[in-house]
Amino acid sequence: MSEDEQRPINDSRAYELVKSLRVSFNSGKTRSYAWRAFQLKGIIRMMDEKEEEIMNALHADLSKPRLESFVHEISLAKSTCSLALKELQQWMKPEKVSSILTAFPSSAEILPEPLGVVLIISAWNYPFLLAIDPVIGAIAAGNSVVLKPSEIAPSTSALFARLLPKYIDNSCIKVVEGTVPETTALLEHKWDKILYTGNAKVGRIIMAAAAKHLTPIVLELGGKCPVVVDSNVDLKVASKRIVVGKWGSNNGQACIAPDYIITTKSFAPQLVDALKISLKSFYGENPMQSEDLSRIVNSNHFARIIRLLDDEKISGKIIHGGERDEKLLKIAPTLLLDVPDDSLIMQEEIFGPLLPIVTVDNIEESIDLINSKPKPLSAYLFTKNKKLEEKFVRAVSAGGLLINDTIMHFANPNLPFGGVGESGIGAYHGKFSFDAFSHRKAVLHRSFGGEVSARYPPYTAQKQKFLRALLSGDIIGVILAIIGFPRS
Known part of the structure; x- marks a missing residue:
């Protein structure tokens, strides 16, 4: 250069x-x-x-x-x-x-x-x-x-x-x-x-x-990418795929990383336990020392994520993780349960290692909750219920959907990648x-043959009959107009 x-x-x-x-x-x-x-x-x-x-x-x-x-x-x-x-x-x-x-x-x-x-x-x-x-x-x-x-x-x-x-x-x-x-x-x-x-x-x-x-x-x-977890799942597989999609994608610093989970109140304890098991299995008892987790990119983004974590509206909601080291720019994988919708963590894209869990009475309520927010870049559903899957695919508007996994659709070059609404315009x-x-570019090729006098003025009655028949696809009318006989 x-x-x-x-x-x-x-x-x-x-x-x-x-x-x-x-x-x-x-x-x-x-x-x-x-x-x-x-x-x-x-x-x-x-x-x-x-x-x-x-x-x-x-x-x-x-x-x-x-x-x-x-x-x-x-x-x-x-x-x-x-x-x-x-x-x-x-x-x-x-x-x-x-x-x-x-x-x-x-x-x-x-x-x-x-x-x-x-x-x-x-x-x-x-x-x-x-x-x-x-x-x-x-x-x-x-x-x-x-x-x-x-x-x-x-x-x-x-x-x-x-x-x-x-x-x-x-x-x-x-x-x-x-x-x-x-x-x-x-x-x-x-x-x-x-x-x-x-x-x-x-x-x-x-x-x-x-x-x-x-x-x-x-x-x-980007945007806030939701993960809906039904109780009718293979919980061990689902938890591993959520964890690797969230923290195995740049420690949450990815536009398609899961941003929050929606599940039922009754199923949340089982899901939380499974997520904790997967986190410990992947990153050990002390994830802050794990070499398999990226650090936060810089001090500004570290401070931004800590601001979400220290919001007084989510005080007492941390159920796993929460450790931070400003010198090393590291934040541990963190789970939060039942965070209020007006908290900062639910209003802003997280883009980091925090994963809030929102609970609903009925899993179908998750669709209305997602649709009440700006359209996400990606939305994920874990379920064995085909009717729920069909309803989710039909009703949720997002840049892309993935059923029973996270982030893998990004790797398929046969699928367009892009957002909709606030999550983006266009795809690649x-x-x-x-x-x-x-x-x-549209291109039409013609020769110098095929001239039709009806195309040109003066527009006589016979020409008008011919053109009306031609443009309406009335082949018999076209023939009759050509030979000059009125149609009975």
Whole structure:
């Protein structure tokens, strides 16, 4: 990277950056299959050759366990890239569609074309995956790209800035590091699409900036993801899947991590006991010393989570955990029972290792409770009751649903990943990423034959009969109009 590229981005440099990328895009080089495939192969090669460096950066930013770094970030990114390479030629093909009788003879197709110059602003909690995954989709679709990694994960951000230019075409794909001023400078300019992963507060800022230029956006914003636990379950399996989905996902610092549990008053004691057993089995008697739990990302987020935990409205509600170490930025996995709905922990997205449990008299009440709140990014249900499952799938609106497990839907590239309402706009993953960064261009092909005089003025009575019959699909009427006989 040149000294000029290492200087902080201001408004004038952002303008020059976007201008240079638009020149590169307008040259047509990003449109070819060969160019796209070469970049994707470069990204795979980077992950293969620099796996250790990627893991070290993730550990530096979050104390992320090596297995989580590989399984949740590197391997998923490799799968995304491999899928794009495998399917890219098929994705790029025009989609043939039916033509219409009034345009006979003709053929019609939908042609996916790149949008142009796109901006990807990624998050800190999965700082490698949530940056490179949409970049893969944008490249596969044939765009020029700017990646703005999160400054809250500085080691991973620096890794992208250092490594990515060595493996991809740096004239078309750029990494911009920085904080709020750099992001603000980037947002002042015209992009052909913006994808942002983060919180709703910043999402509104992104949306307002995009609106100035009528720029389309994808916002992945998270929210409070509920877990409904029926009494008719395999409790041992359910508790393990809830625990690993909550604390095995960055120690709760994940947009799709379970945010709160809803269960019945009568079943809550059994569920609590099972969760405690799973927690001790996974993280030992002293989870603060476990190497399998990520730390809180920084002191600001540590203070934010402690503020939720120390809210006087949940005094006496902690039934497991609650330990904290500000110096190490660690908070133990914590269960809370029967927290009031007006407490801070139930009003804000937790994004940390706290898991409140809300009880209801009847499990069906959980659906009304979920629907009384902003639509979540993910919602989970554990049950063997098929009628309850069907009702949940039909009645609960969320970005995605998962029955009898947590977070696993994120790993399926055949499912779109995105929110609804407050939890986000648009979706990506797999083919959906390609679609998110493509325009589906309608194309109709005609020859110079097939002329019909009724199309042109003057519109005589005979022409009107013909056109009315043609547009209504009345073939007999069309024939009669042509030969000039009135229809009896």
